[in-house]
Amino acid sequence: xxxxxxxxxxxxxxxxxxxxxxxxxxxxxxxxxxxxxxxxxxxxxxxxxxxxxxxxxxxxxxxxxxxxxxxxxxxxxxxxxxxxxxxxxxxxxxxxxxxxxxxxxxxxxxxxx
Amino acid sequence: xxxxxxxxxxxxxxxxxxxxxxxxxxxxxxxxxxxxxxxxxxxxxxxxxxxxxxxxxxxxxxxxxxxxxxxxxxxxxxxxxxxxxxxxxxxxxxxxxxxxxxxxxxxxxxxxxxxx
Numbered sequence: 001x002x003x004x005x006x007x008x009x010x011x012x013x014x015x016x017x018x019x020x021x022x023x024x025x026x027x028x029x030x031x032x033x034x035x036x037x038x039x040x041x042x043x044x045x046x047x048x049x050x051x052x053x054x055x056x057x058x059x060x061x062x063x064x065x066x067x068x069x070x071x072x073x074x075x076x077x078x079x080x081x082x083x084x085x086x087x088x089x090x091x092x093x094x095x096x097x098x099x100x101x102x103x104x105x106x107x108x109x110x111x112x113x
Numbered sequence: 114x115x116x117x118x119x120x121x122x123x124x125x126x127x128x129x130x131x132x133x134x135x136x137x138x139x140x141x142x143x144x145x146x147x148x149x150x151x152x153x154x155x156x157x158x159x160x161x162x163x164x165x166x167x168x169x170x171x172x173x174x175x176x177x178x179x180x181x182x183x184x185x186x187x188x189x190x191x192x193x194x195x196x197x198x199x200x201x202x203x204x205x206x207x208x209x210x211x212x213x214x215x216x217x218x219x220x221x222x223x224x225x226x227x228x229x
Contacts, residue, residue, distance in 0.1 A: 034217070038154075043117075043203055043220035088154055094216060099144055099207070100169060101218060103156040 002027050004093050006104035014112045019063075019078040021107045023091030026072065032094040033074045034101075035065055039087045047089075050074060061085070086111045116140050117221035119204050125227045126194055133190045134224045136204030144168075145187035146218065147179060148203040156203070162187055191226075199228045 007022040025033065032051050036044040048059025055067045065076045074091060091104040117138045126132055138145060146169070147159040161169035162181040176192045191198060204221040 032216075036220075041223075043222045044156075044205075044218075045220070046217055049217060090156065099146075099161055099163065099216060101146075101158060106154045106156070108154075 002031065002093055002095050002102050004091050004102055004104040006089075006091050006107050008107055009105065010108045010110065012110040012112055013081045015083055016080050019076070019081045019085065019109065021076040021089050021091075021109065023065075023074045023076065023104060024072055025074065025091075025093045027093065027095065033065075033067065034092040034094065035059065035063070035074075035076050036090045036092060036103075037061075037087050038090065038106075044090060047076070081109075081111045083111050083113065085109060117204055117206055117219050119202075119221040119224050121224060122222065123225050123227075125229065127229055128194055128196060130194050131190070131192045132194060132226070133188055134202055134204075134226075136187045136189070136221055138185055138204075138206040138219070138221075140206055140208075140219060142206040142208050142219070143184055144207045144216070145181065145184070146205040146207075147187065147189050148205065150201040150203060150223070152200070160187075160189075194226075194228045196228050199226055201225050 003026045005024045034049045035047040038044045048057045050067045058064045063078045088106045090106050092101045120135045144163045146161045150156045159173050160179040165181045178190045181187045201223045203223050205218040207216040207218045
């Protein structure tokens with residue numbers, strides 16, 4: 001069965017520091033992969049998606065993620081954290097040919113002044 | 114224009130009551146979903162409809178019944194509410210894709226259900 005693991009339920013970084021949020025997936029074939037962000041009391045917004053076109057995917061708000069098949073990973077990074085990045089981040093996998101999303105358990109990012 | 118809207122935003126009710134949550138999308142998408150997010154932020158799919166046909170029905174108590182009158186609407190009716198039903202319920206939609214190409218989901222703002 002497909003699954004997604006997000007390491008670290010809470011991550012704290014200083015403003016201006018590198019953000020690294022980890023996501024590993026299990027799949028027999030590379031699925032479609034997504035990162036979503038959820039700000040307090042809001043719905044989820046798509047940050048970026050991997051659909052096999054390019055392994056390095058750039059998203060909104062300066063975020064990017066790199067698909068590494070050998071490591072079954074899709075980690076999210078941002079070179080310099082901003083206070084407004086504080087939110088919950090979800091990695092999700094959608095097996096090819098299905099409508100189903102499987103979400104990770106989320107990582108809460110805290111940005112320290 | 115709101116892409117995916119849900120009503121109500123907040124719902125507080127007593128145990129044993131029956132309540133409904135409504136969802137509408139104006140994106141022209143063919144597929145709609147209901148998710149439940151618990152207090153630990155865990156997000157779990159409940160149901161999905163494609164062109165008014167139920168395509169995903171996860172292990173959910175049969176007190177929960179989705180209804181899709183047309184492909185722009187997906188409602189969730191909950192009978193005999195229990196304390197454990199307290200959560201945030203999200204509606205989402207995505208474009209149908211027979212080829213299985215990426216089906217990015219667009220989420221509504223959520224409905225916070227509190228059962229007392």
